[in-house]
Amino acid sequence: MNLKIIKMKTHILTAAFAFSLTAAFAQQPAKNKYQQYLPIIEKGTLVQKDSLANALMGELKTYKSEEDYRTTINVLRSLGKEDLQVSAETLAKKKYPKGSLTRDAFITDVYYNASTPVQKEKAYNELLKKWPVKNFSEEPLTYDYVLANLAQSFANDGNAQKAVHYLGEMKERFWRGNGYIPVGQILLSAGDTTTAAPLLKTAMDDSYYYLTLPEDQKDNKARFAAMGYASSMSAYVNILVAQKKYAEALNYIENALKAAPEQADGLAMVYYKSLMGTGRKLEAYNILTKLYAKGQFAVENDLKKLYTELNGSIQGYENFNASLKTELTQNIRNHIKEMATFKPAPNFELLNLKGEKVSLASLKGKVVVLDFWATWCQPCVRSFPGMKAAQESYANDKDVQFLFMNTWERDKNYKENVVSFITKNNYPFEVLYDDQKDPQTGEVMAAKFGVKGIPAKFIIDKEGNIRYFLTGSTPNVDYIKLEMKELIEAAKKPYKG
Template sequence: MKKITFYPFLILLVCFSCKQEEEKKAQPLTMGQLTISSEHPKPGDNLDLTYISDKEVEAFYAYMVGDKNYPLDIEFSQKDGEHEGSIKIPDSAVALAFMIKVDDKFDNNSTKGYLFPLYTKDGEQIQGSNAATSFYAVRYGSNFGIEIDEKTAFEALKTEMTTYPELQSDWNSAYLQMAFKNDKEEGKKLIDAYAASMEKKSDVSEKEYTSMLQAYSMIGEESKVDSIKKVTLQKYPKGSTANFEMIQQFQEEKDLGTKTEIFKNYTDANVKLDNLGNYMAGTLARAYYQQNDMENFENYVSMIDDKTSRASTLNNLAWPMAEKGDNLDQAEKMSKTSLDLITALEKNPKDKPDYYTKKQYEKSLKSSYNMYADTYALILFKQGKVKEAITYQEKAHDPKAQDPEANARYIEYLMADKQYEKVKDKTENFIKSGNGNKKIKEAYKTAYLKVNPTAEDVDDNLAAFEKDAYTTQVTDIKKTMLDVEAPLFTLKDMKGKDVSLASLKGKTVILDFWATWCGPCKASFPGMQEVVTKYKDDDTVALLFVDTFEKGPNREKMVEDFIKTNNYNFHVVYDLAIEDSRDYEVAKKYNISGIPTKIVIGPDGRMKFKSVGYSGSNEKLVNEMDIMIAILKS
């Protein structure tokens, strides 16, 4: 009888415990617009996601393993203003970060981002999860609008390393670098202590030697770098340090024959070429092509085993020939091969790099194909193959048509084929969307009059389209407006005078971050000169060209010579290099990760716009600057 009564009780007890466990697991966690189905997610869990928005959403997540991260796509389905999806957390993950783009802009959750630690089966936070999320926010956060105080991030990392010393082998490089950036004195002590601990070991790994090399290189102790490097090369003659040594020799060497020998040594030591080896092969291929040594060119270009790198090398050689109309048969062969390589990858994208999600990789390949098809179309056009050129230009054409120069090439081909009706329609759309230029406007007038020979309203039409374009651009630019405190700074200009941001309060201030080695920066400068000239007598507008990320002992002379040679009357100021660091003072304050970057500060002293990169159209650039200035004046 006992057994009979006890058994149902046991079943009830077990079921009650299971129910409690299920309820515990089912507790969701909401952060900003995102809800995840468990407040204590674990590696291996299936995690349901809900994101609140009635707009178009695109998302991916990164799972973290130590100081590394691996991105994966999130597939959302939308219903009644909610986007629902699910992921399976990889078993190796220690933390997660969700990146959600709404209408082409990342939701940064009030600059905090969507970062989550993971937990053990016992509900304890996984060792290293705080370090992983903090490091991710510091290293990648600015790409997604996430802000984190570097001192706070370092303290999180330090706490983890102190609490769990076993994590240090995976985190040493990142830990020592962040320690030194946070506090140079404390950082140097940690670096010396780490080096001392390595001296006591009999089996120091190359990874540990590399951590010491990077640390001492960061703090500028070259004698220690040299001695550690010597030991590393002796112990690991075919390791990564030896590879980097060969790359450095390759870059410094001027003689092509010697460069070729260095590359042979590299291939002898490495069964498969990595990014460094592909870079060397591509460099040799370009050098031999410039010497018209086609046998060696073909040999080295075929050795680039990364197909995207090989396609890029071929396109980069074909494009200038296409522009100049030189060696068109050779250019056609190169360009077609670049397209074939990308097409093969699109059909079988098995070699996706770890830093891309599947969708990101597919988009990257599509973008490359469009770029190379644009090159191929220009070559075909200059060979007189107009209809073929149109076919490939249509393949290259961006549905959003945001590149006015590519749009103009497309229209030029259609005009040559006398497709006036199509030219009329296409040019009208380009102009209305703000993606036209002078050539496109002239083509519209010609095509419109070809279709309507007696028409007298062509100029009125054009004026109406330009008005539409202005309205569209104002609306789009207003959507990108910021309202963030602009960090103050004082820098020297080319005359040695101090220029402070504080002294410019009350004006609209445009900061253009650039360097003499930056191709897109220099390409944008004719447009920026137009802006300077246009507003030179306007006391409410100031432009500062902040030279940053510029190295070399003759920096000032190099910059001044560049400005003088090109007849620019820019007000250039020199960003200050931070001692014992690769960072620059003002660039760091403004989270500048790439150049050109333009920051527009309103009369109230707050940052209103941030624009990264260059579209390729100076006319479009000038229009955008005009609109931003007008918005801030209104």
């Protein structure tokens, strides 16, 4: 078969595919359409993705609601068709100038680009005038995000009164702690405990309300709110501890542990302080022992002091300390077994911050630690001090290479943002931009590695095989350092199956 015939058949198939997509899904409700297209978004070929994008662009003029446009825009974004996405957004905004897409663009382009609290307040008032809350009764959270940000801006500017005012305008109880807690912490750091305490208590009470709902009443909103209980509880109870109201603090904490025992780790330090304040030193010692055994070595001075006090001398402490570290190491080894895998790592050749090409093939003979991250990803950023410590511990090991794969960035000027972030935080990382799309699939490297969420870390052995895959993060520097050591040293050894 000659090339001309092959090309002709390809065009016919592509056109037929596009037509079938339009016919099959044109009548689907907007909320179902994205799910219908998900197989192509996740596993389709570049031809299929192009065909889907063209089919969707062809049906734009038939849409009867803004929700249809929004769904298509989300699909185009997921397909990586940024130019088509912008075209669809332009059409939608023209058709619905008072709609949510135009509103959201105003929030992004005008409100968030305002540099001072006064400018942000002016933009917020303009937002309310052009897009009143009553016209979007099903989307109060959109306005709550803005209110929380506005309140934080005034708090950072030293205007507690305005900060509290705008927090009071928030509508969604399940989410408002995300505004109250940061503002409360800002005010605390400024020494304004009087204003901060009621805010943090409100956030704590909200979380407790959702946490203690009957199981059949716990929807996704309730579960989200309940997750913040440990942080809001710690923030408020720390105030009580600072005021030496230890008994009151203990009452809150122990009620919390009954209602949510799974949040014990998040409450451990404030629990320890409260126990010490009430003279319950043995219980406080047990808390410190558990924290230390989980890798929080910053408590060692307190642990050593309590050990000496409770035992009457320091004798035996070193053996006790060693046993805790041995226990931690064994727990980590047991844990990383759950992360074990064995498959060839996809090869890549990406640019670093200096514009130099770095390939996986060039690193054969080394254990490679890949860390997929983004500047907007707080769990990613939260783990970086620990990753820095881990990398520094291997600074003299030429057989180990850390690579930080910057992926899924949302801003057009992401390269400048990444350089600024790395420089500002003084991270000695080798950062690669994961922005090269495969010509066949349109995928970036994160997709080829099977990444569904970030942070995602891969440990690749000297032969180029993925030996371990882990997701999630912790701010515990010592734990990350120990975990990385166990993963890297295990990957150095031959695979035994």
